Amino acid sequence: EDSYIFLVNWFKRFPQFKSHDFYIAGESYAGHYVPQLAERIFDNNKIVPKSDYINFKGFMIGNALMDDETDQTGMVDYAWDHAVISDGVYSNIKIKCNFSTPNTTNGCTEAMQAYFDVYKIIDMYSLYAPTCNSNSSTSNNRQRPMIQGIAPQIFSKFDRWHMRPAGYDPCLSDYTEVYLNRPDVQQALHANVTNISYPWTHCSDIINTWGDAPSSMLPTLKKLIAGGIRIWVFSGDTDGRIPVTATRLTLNKLGQKIIEDWTPWYTNHKQVGGWTIEYEGLMFVTIRGAGHQVPTFKPSQALQLVRHFLANKKLPPTPF
Incomplete structure (x- = not known):
């Protein structure tokens, strides 16, 4: 809800972007908060005045916590x-x-x-x-x-x-x-203005329990697929945290019809960058040799992935 309110206010502050297509992307825990934000935008777009409408088109999530x-x-x-x-x-x-x-x-x-x-x-x-x-x-x-x-x-x-x-x-x-x-x-950064007694860390030992999230995002994904939202799920295949095996099990559980099964995609250097499965309403992409944060390990392939997602084009299935 906070993220949604921020977006509405951001577009009011920068109205020159109001007419642009809007996409969301994230990785890891974004498997929860990106679909949740997408759902909030999707639902509110049906009832808000034109001034608060967001031209939302789709999202992509990588090595994502979903189920x-x-x-x-x-x-x-x-x-x-x-x-x-x-x-x-x-x-x-x-x-x-x-x-x-x-x-x-x-x-x-x-x-x-x-x-x-x-x-x-x-x-x-x-x-x-x-x-x-x-x-x-x-x-x-x-x-x-x-x-x-x-x-x-x-x-x-x-x-x-x-x-x-x-x-x-x-x-x-x-x-x-x-x-x-x-x-x-x-x-x-205007951070730590209250002078807390403990140092900043990537993940806190002080606040360390995430207990208010749904156990599965699959109902949300199904709803957004039915609503015509573009969804790509990608997976670096050397990540052990939310590995490709987990994502494949999750997407099998989602139960969407397979349009085109296990197909290689190629990089600019005529090498196999990974594989894709096109489901009804969702594209799954693996990235060979990438860990949990795909752009960190395979920046060129990540850029290729993002460009094709934004253009709504399949990744190249043959060398080019």
Whole structure:
């Protein structure tokens, strides 16, 4: 609601953009808040005066948190399939955990602890990227996860796991935390005006429970598809956090008719950039070799993806 109010006021402040097509994009938790914002715009456009109408056309979300059951199932399957966890750990999770229910047993929590222990030594957000060897408190904190239980809101009770950095420089989070805690930087940004007693961090240990979100965004996606909103879902295939396996399970659960199945798409260098599945009302795209934040790892392919989304054109299925 706050984001919607901001947009309405922004267009009033900059009316020269009022007639432009409007799109939204995001990744990770954006699998929730982008469709939710899209739904708010979609619904309100039917009832607001012309002065508040937003010319909304579509959105794209990447490695997106969309459905608790399939996201959790998919990340465990991905870890086993990519030789991250042992057969024993995988089998124990399958026996002890039921991701279709919000209720968590102690046995499941213990089984998942063994799963997360492996990600203490590799980067969950980019399976084949190096980890940060910095001795900073930020890096040290990332090496000490403390599992408090499985929750429908994935990782909200898995302390610090959403802090791990991704990207070609695995210490990026260290740099930004140092920079954004500088008093002169905070003053320039008009941040921390209340002088809180703890430092800024990417994800807070103080406010660390996300408990007010729906377990699935699939009803919202179905509604927006039926309303003619353009939707693209993309997935970097080396991300272990919301991996391609999870997204595929989620889209299968969505149940849209497949128009064109598993088709390669090509980059400007005549290489396979990934694969696509065209569903009725939705396009799914994988990006080869990209981690959780696709543009960080594959900027050229990400730009190609965005351009084709905005133009409403399929990615090239043959070398060009």
